[in-house]
Amino acid sequence: MSDEDPYLWLEDISGEAALDWVRERNDETVAALAEVPGFKELERGIREVLDDDGRIPYVTRRGGHLYNFWQDADHVRGLWRRTTLEEYRKDRPAWEPVLDLDALAEVEGEKWAWAGSSVLAPDHRHALVMLSRDGADACVVREFDLVTLKFVEGGFEVAEAKTRIGWIDRDRVWIGTDFGPGSMSGSGYPLQVRRWRRGTPLAEAEPVYEGRPSDLSATAWRDDTPGFERDFVHRQIDFWNQELFLLPARTDGSDGPPLKIDVPDDASASVYRNWLTVTTKSPWLGHPAGALLAFDFDAFRAGEREAEVLFTPDERTALGGYSWTRHHLVLTTRADVSSRMELLTPGPGGWSRAPLPGVPPLSTASVTCTDPDVSDEYFLNVSGFLQPSTLYRGTAGGDSESVKQGPALFDTAGLAVRQYFATSADGTRVPYFVVGPEDRPGPGPTLLYGYGGFEVSMVPYYSAVTGRAWLARGGTYVVAGIRGGHEYGPSWHQAALGANRVRAYEDFAAVARDLVARDITTSAQLGIEGGSNGGLLMGAMLTRDPELFGAVVAHVPLLDMLRFHKLLAGASWIAEYGDPDSPADRPHLERISPYHRIRAEGASYPPLLLLTSTRDDRVHPGHARKMAARLREFGHPVLFHEHLGGGHAGATDHGQTAFNEALVHTFLWDRLTPSG
Numbered sequence: 001m002s003d004e005d006p007y008l009w010l011e012d013i014s015g016e017a018a019l020d021w022v023r024e025r026n027d028e029t030v031a032a033l034a035e036v037p038g039f040k041e042l043e044r045g046i047r048e049v050l051d052d053d054g055r056i057p058y059v060t061r062r063g064g065h066l067y068n069f070w071q072d073a074d075h076v077r078g079l080w081r082r083t084t085l086e087e088y089r090k091d092r093p094a095w096e097p098v099l100d101l102d103a104l105a106e107v108e109g110e111k112w113a114w115a116g117s118s119v120l121a122p123d124h125r126h127a128l129v130m131l132s133r134d135g136a137d138a139c140v141v142r143e144f145d146l147v148t149l150k151f152v153e154g155g156f157e158v159a160e161a162k163t164r165i166g167w168i169d170r171d172r173v174w175i176g177t178d179f180g181p182g183s184m185s186g187s188g189y190p191l192q193v194r195r196w197r198r199g200t201p202l203a204e205a206e207p208v209y210e211g212r213p214s215d216l217s218a219t220a221w222r223d224d225t226p227g228f229e230r231d232f233v234h235r236q237i238d239f240w241n242q243e244l245f246l247l248p249a250r251t252d253g254s255d256g257p258p259l260k261i262d263v264p265d266d267a268s269a270s271v272y273r274n275w276l277t278v279t280t281k282s283p284w285l286g287h288p289a290g291a292l293l294a295f296d297f298d299a300f301r302a303g304e305r306e307a308e309v310l311f312t313p314d315e316r317t318a319l320g321g322y323s324w325t326r327h328h329l330v331l332t333t334r335a336d337v338s339s340r341m342e343l344l345t346p347g348p349g350g351w352s353r354a355p356l357p358g359v360p361p362l363s364t365a366s367v368t369c370t371d372p373d374v375s376d377e378y379f380l381n382v383s384g385f386l387q388p389s390t391l392y393r394g395t396a397g398g399d400s401e402s403v404k405q406g407p408a409l410f411d412t413a414g415l416a417v418r419q420y421f422a423t424s425a426d427g428t429r430v431p432y433f434v435v436g437p438e439d440r441p442g443p444g445p446t447l448l449y450g451y452g453g454f455e456v457s458m459v460p461y462y463s464a465v466t467g468r469a470w471l472a473r474g475g476t477y478v479v480a481g482i483r484g485g486h487e488y489g490p491s492w493h494q495a496a497l498g499a500n501r502v503r504a505y506e507d508f509a510a511v512a513r514d515l516v517a518r519d520i521t522t523s524a525q526l527g528i529e530g531g532s533n534g535g536l537l538m539g540a541m542l543t544r545d546p547e548l549f550g551a552v553v554a555h556v557p558l559l560d561m562l563r564f565h566k567l568l569a570g571a572s573w574i575a576e577y578g579d580p581d582s583p584a585d586r587p588h589l590e591r592i593s594p595y596h597r598i599r600a601e602g603a604s605y606p607p608l609l610l611l612t613s614t615r616d617d618r619v620h621p622g623h624a625r626k627m628a629a630r631l632r633e634f635g636h637p638v639l640f641h642e643h644l645g646g647g648h649a650g651a652t653d654h655g656q657t658a659f660n661e662a663l664v665h666t667f668l669w670d671r672l673t674p675s676g
Helices: 016-034 039-051 101-108 297-301 464-469 490-494 502-517 533-544 568-577 586-592 622-633 654-672
Strands: 060-062 065-070 079-083 096-100 112-119 126-133 139-145 157-161 164-169 172-176 192-197 206-210 217-223 230-238 241-247 268-272 275-279 292-296 308-311 317-324 329-335 338-347 350-355 364-370 377-384 387-395 400-405 415-423 429-437 446-449 476-480 526-531 551-555 608-613 638-643
Touching (some): 039 464, 039 654, 079 101, 101 112, 126 164, 206 230, 292 297, 338 364, 415 502, 429 502, 446 502, 464 654, 476 502, 502 526, 502 533, 526 654, 533 622, 551 654
Parallel strands (some): 446 476
Antiparallel strands (some): 112 126, 126 139, 139 157, 164 172, 217 230, 268 275, 317 329, 377 387, 387 400, 415 429, 429 476
């Protein structure tokens, strides 16, 4: 216990006293929310949409198979499975089971959660499977044979850590993991890059590169594109600055010194075949921040700096992303947060471009899969707030077909989507979407969602859970695109970095006031929700502008901004928020830290629901625990629930997710509609 922080003991994640306190709070929250009339029915309705077998099974192509990871009522932990394109086109494809996590968990007595896989091309037989214990970021790695469908005895295997691993060839992998003191950064990520050969002890893996102790991480990978085989090393200096190196091989097979790709540290660079693509975050070579540039890679390494300009932003349009096919680049841009798609093609006379049709207004499109080493195939997902996802398969430069249509899981009759713009305290125009009754006669219960950080854009998307649990009951749902995100490119994000974090909070408050001014809701009927960095946003709103809201929900939140850098992965976010140990940064962090802004007297806060997870090894559960304890001490209304598993997502299966969402929507509806 500390005199300055009487609840420091709640940071002991698995300490007996802390977990006893957690169980007491959980019991209180279950009694207050889960034992009221209507809760079980709501929970069942949410579980139905989560388990619905008509959901689109999104796939990754690996050779002749399309792979998918699937969870439903019969596969609670999940099933890794595969099929062919011919089968996938059918309404009910025949799937071949590859790895059943429920069966594995039962045999091994572990609460395994899927954390991904890496498959060696071009034969696509050898896989590295990542398994997480109950949803944590840290995972174990095991080699898996995609022909025998068994784990490889004596194959590559790595104990639990925040490991980075990828194939070089059949008998070697690039790996960064916990090799002991000094091998991991202060945020818990690998600093060493090693080459590990099959059949040798992991501890004897060959060191190739090591980041500095102050870095966030280091990693390496093999580019196995036929005819362009090469290795790269990536140094992550902090969250927003990095270096990319080419690792040349000498004729004797040894490594040459890493060759830095000479782009600005704040730019994002990648190499595909003979092209180097660079996304700028600040002006460079006469091009603005937010541009996408392409260079001939060999010419660039030789000193040439003449760029092909693939995208230039304007004040209302930003880069959304891009994906390569064998001969083309699919470009996604966003105009006032809605998607536009183009197909770009390099040729002897420069790059040509053509629109990629099929994206309605106020919707979001994204490429979910390509196979650039082999073909021009792409899979494109399109959805909107009231528009279930449609998955298209196409050939770049050729035809496309709708291969999957998501089900309509809530009634949209009488609902409409509108986009508005609020004016923030400094005059900035802030976009937000409103989804709700088209002809409501007056204000009604409204849920406002936001994030505002780490270049995450709040875009239109179809949420069957929100539809069932909120819109179908007559509520209005609002999504705000505040600064700190990437809705309008790098400048939108940078405007809320560090000491300017308050711009994001002013933007969110401006949207709240605009909703009331438009008679969409009242302050008493306005609830707000956010998670992780969005949970910090919720804490800021609670303590800065409590009069604007009727209820607040914060998932896995950051709330103690004077100790975040000492807790789990928190040090990696110093580039976003500032350093509490720096005299220059500490004053603004004190001003925005919700945990330190709580007042015992002279403040009236709206009811708060905090949700977190014991197994969250990214944002420490102590943030939510301590916030709840301090609010309780001062007599303010707060409920708290902590899943003992779930990781940073808060849940690893549909049952946990349905329970969490039922807690949230019961809490909000009861407090924003006292009579109903």
